Amino acid sequence: MRYHPLTCVFRIYQLIRNSLFVGIFLFIIKRNSDFWLFEYGRFVFVGAILLRLIYIIVSWFVETYEWKERAFHIKKGIFVKHSSTIPFSRIQNVTRHTTLFHKIFGLTSITFETAMDGEDDAITFHVVSKQYAAFLLDLVKVEESQVPEVEEKKETEPQVEEVKESVNRVITNRNIHFEPSKRDLFKASFTSLSFLAIIPIVTALYDLFGPLIPDSEQYEGVFYQIMNNRWVIFLLSIIAVVIAVIIGILRTFSRYGRYRISSNDTHIYIDRGLLAETHFAIEKQKIQGLEIEQTLMKRIFGLAEVKLISSASPQSEEHTVSINSLYPFLPLKRAYQLIEELLPDYHVSESMNRLTKVSMYIKLIKPSWIWIIATLGLIYFKPAIFQIDAAWWLLSLTLLVIVIVNRMLDYLHTKYLISDDQLQWWHGGLTSRMFITKRKRVVEMSYSQSMLQKFFDLVSISTMNRSTPTRIETIDDVPLDFAKTFQDWYLHRQKDTTYQQNG
Amino acid sequence: MSEQVLEYQLSPNFPKVQIISETIGNVIGFIVLVVLFWLDNYFEWPTWAFWILFGLLVFNIVGTIWGFIEPKYLYRSWRYQIDKEFLQLSYGVLKKEWTTIPMSKIQSVSTSQGPIMRKYQIRSIKVETMGSSHVIPGLEEQIASEWRAQIAELAKLKEVDE
Numbered sequence: 001m002r003y004h005p006l007t008c009v010f011r012i013y014q015l016i017r018n019s020l021f022v023g024i025f026l027f028i029i030k031r032n033s034d035f036w037l038f039e040y041g042r043f044v045f046v047g048a049i050l051l052r053l054i055y056i057i058v059s060w061f062v063e064t065y066e067w068k069e070r071a072f073h074i075k076k077g078i079f080v081k082h083s084s085t086i087p088f089s090r091i092q093n094v095t096r097h098t099t100l101f102h103k104i105f106g107l108t109s110i111t112f113e114t115a116m117d118g119e120d121d122a123i124t125f126h127v128v129s130k131q132y133a134a135f136l137l138d139l140v141k142v143e144e145s146q147v148p149e150v151e152e153k154k155e156t157e158p159q160v161e162e163v164k165e166s167v168n169r170v171i172t173n174r175n176i177h178f179e180p181s182k183r184d185l186f187k188a189s190f191t192s193l194s195f196l197a198i199i200p201i202v203t204a205l206y207d208l209f210g211p212l213i214p215d216s217e218q219y220e221g222v223f224y225q226i227m228n229n230r231w232v233i234f235l236l237s238i239i240a241v242v243i244a245v246i247i248g249i250l251r252t253f254s255r256y257g258r259y260r261i262s263s264n265d266t267h268i269y270i271d272r273g274l275l276a277e278t279h280f281a282i283e284k285q286k287i288q289g290l291e292i293e294q295t296l297m298k299r300i301f302g303l304a305e306v307k308l309i310s311s312a313s314p315q316s317e318e319h320t321v322s323i324n325s326l327y328p329f330l331p332l333k334r335a336y337q338l339i340e341e342l343l344p345d346y347h348v349s350e351s352m353n354r355l356t357k358v359s360m361y362i363k364l365i366k367p368s369w370i371w372i373i374a375t376l377g378l379i380y381f382k383p384a385i386f387q388i389d390a391a392w393w394l395l396s397l398t399l400l401v402i403v404i405v406n407r408m409l410d411y412l413h414t415k416y417l418i419s420d421d422q423l424q425w426w427h428g429g430l431t432s433r434m435f436i437t438k439r440k441r442v443v444e445m446s447y448s449q450s451m452l453q454k455f456f457d458l459v460s461i462s463t464m465n466r467s468t469p470t471r472i473e474t475i476d477d478v479p480l481d482f483a484k485t486f487q488d489w490y491l492h493r494q495k496d497t498t499y500q501q502n503g
Numbered sequence: 504m505s506e507q508v509l510e511y512q513l514s515p516n517f518p519k520v521q522i523i524s525e526t527i528g529n530v531i532g533f534i535v536l537v538v539l540f541w542l543d544n545y546f547e548w549p550t551w552a553f554w555i556l557f558g559l560l561v562f563n564i565v566g567t568i569w570g571f572i573e574p575k576y577l578y579r580s581w582r583y584q585i586d587k588e589f590l591q592l593s594y595g596v597l598k599k600e601w602t603t604i605p606m607s608k609i610q611s612v613s614t615s616q617g618p619i620m621r622k623y624q625i626r627s628i629k630v631e632t633m634g635s636s637h638v639i640p641g642l643e644e645q646i647a648s649e650w651r652a653q654i655a656e657l658a659k660l661k662e663v664d665e
Contacts, residue, residue, distance in 0.1 A: 443605065443608045443632060443633060443634070444602070444603065444604050444605070444608065444632060444634075444635060445602075445603050446600060446601060446602035446603065447600075447601050448595070448598055448599060448600045448601070449595075449598065449599045450597070450598045451597055451598070454599070464634055464635060466633055466634070469634070470633065470634025470635065472634075483601075487601070487603060490603055491588075491589065491603065493605065494588055497607070499607060499660045499661065
């Protein structure tokens with residue numbers, strides 16, 4: 001079966017969007033330049049666009065998919081033929097992404113991701129009708145739960161109504177766990193400091209267009225006039241900040257407004273987006289662990305981000321917000337609650353073991369390679385920043401203070417706990433993280449002891465979880481006794497697992 | 504739980520092989536450095552290039568000395584254990600490491616042997632999992648082959664929810 005014909009249009013739209021800037025630059029801004037890079041660049045640009053257009057159209061004829069025996073079979077490639085198989089049972093999560101383009105045509109896109117290695121580990125339908133998306137979803141799901149086989153390769157039309165019903169039923173079965181209120185969103189837009197985004201944008205614009213402004217001398221007079229008038233500067237900065245705040249709020253609302261986290265017995269669903277909608281579903285069983293992340297700003301506001309660690313490889317293209325994030329601005333208590341609601345197997349505990357004083361000493365004594373190298377560099381070059389000759393040792397000192405503060409915070413943040421079949425720990429300095437996973441999800445553990453740690457009877461413990469790339473979590477400077485308890489605990493992991501003979 | 508000592512050790516030939524191969528590596532390193540120093544002199548590279556080369560030379564000298572001391576202690580520190588459920592390794596001279604890998608997570612196991620190892624009749628075993636790989640560096644040929652077969656057999660069991 002071929003993909004939806006509008007796939008071509010969608011890809012051309014993407015092509016135009018991605019190359020628009022380069023095009024404008026080459027043909028409008030630099031149209032008079034005969035610098036060789038621009039001169040030949042124009043030919044290369046046009047050639048590349050034409051080739052890409054041909055490729056888009058030809059590839060539509062070549063790329064096909066079908067499903068049989070509970071698997072998608074994909075064929076693609078113009079010169080080198082490529083075919084791959086994606087079994088439904090391997091599908092880990094489903095993302096439905098509706099961009100503005102899709103909205104105009106009343107369509108959507110759908111991606112099924114797996115945990116297989118290699119390039120063809122996901123199947124993306126860039127353009128599908130909403131009914132067909134629902135049909136595909138149902139197809140995969142029905143097969144997955146092994147409900148009596150539906151007849152495969154049947155015409156889709158007659159099933160659509162049925163599918164719609166079943167989709168509606170699924171939605172009503174869901175428990176809604178979180179929908180941000182207006183207040184949450186305002187708070188979020190300040191925490192994320194997204195209004196500061198205007199600063200890099202402005203500087204980037206200035207860097208880009210600064211040299212392009214034809215004759216800067218004629219503006220100089222105006223510039224000096226502005227400089228001379230403090231009130232104008234004051235007013236301008238206030239206006240700039242107000243604009244920045246408004247942009248920040250708008251950005252946050254368009255990204256995180258209409259956000260909904262819901263779940264049923266088997267899956268977790270995340271729906272978000274005002275203009276470009278994304279619907280994301282992941283099977284609970286496929287979640288390898290969870291992470292709560294608190295940056296300095298978020299800690300001040302008492303917020304945190306909850307992330308899912310799953311073995312599916314993240315599809316980076318097009319996703320402005322990482323899909324494995326539940327919600328980046330949850331109040332901490334709510335985050336704990338949410339984890340327990342979504343995954344009843346997990347129990348987040350707030351009373352955990354803390355490090356002893358000894359660990360603090362080692363954290364402070366440990367040589368900081370970053371600081372040593374930076375200081376050596378500074379001593380050698382002795383750069384004078386802002387015409388201050390002493391700047392180099394001030395910089396070195398600042399860096400040292402940051403390193404020490406970071407380590408002290410790490411000492412204060414580090415907490416750890418193992419219970420029956422679950423491990424949970426906090427660590428990290430300026431940005432702190434909580435990691436929580438189940439014993440059966442840990443695919444490897446190790447602990448290590450450096451000379452310094454040996455002196456204090458401390459070790460570092462690492463765990464490994466399946467994810468792409470493999471997730472390695474380390475907690476430093478915990479007592480040796482804990483490492484032994486930990487290893488003992490890990491050696492009993494067969495209590496939670498069932499085996500099957502393979503091969 | 505007291506300090507747990509794992510069951511098996513490497514072959515006593517391991518330190519010799521290690522010393523020989525590290526020495527070969529370091530000699531090659533010295534040759535490369537000599538060539539670079541000559542180039543530095545001949546083409547009059549900037550001063551900082553000389554200092555970087557000098558740094559590398561110091562590293563290489565320290566490395567060479569360490570290459571003679573370390574193998575004996577590394578051999579003494581190396582222990583491993585293979586049972587029905589886990590492969591456990593512990594090793595390290597300056598920094599000690601203990602690793603525990605469930606058998607069910609092992610995806611492939613192989614043995615390999617370089618020319619020096621062949622002379623001393625030892626082999627190394629390489630075990631690969633989903634996201635990591637581990638090497639047991641020097642075992643008697645016979646033992647290595649036996650372990651390979653056994654690990655392959657034990658690794659057949661897979662956990663259900665994968």
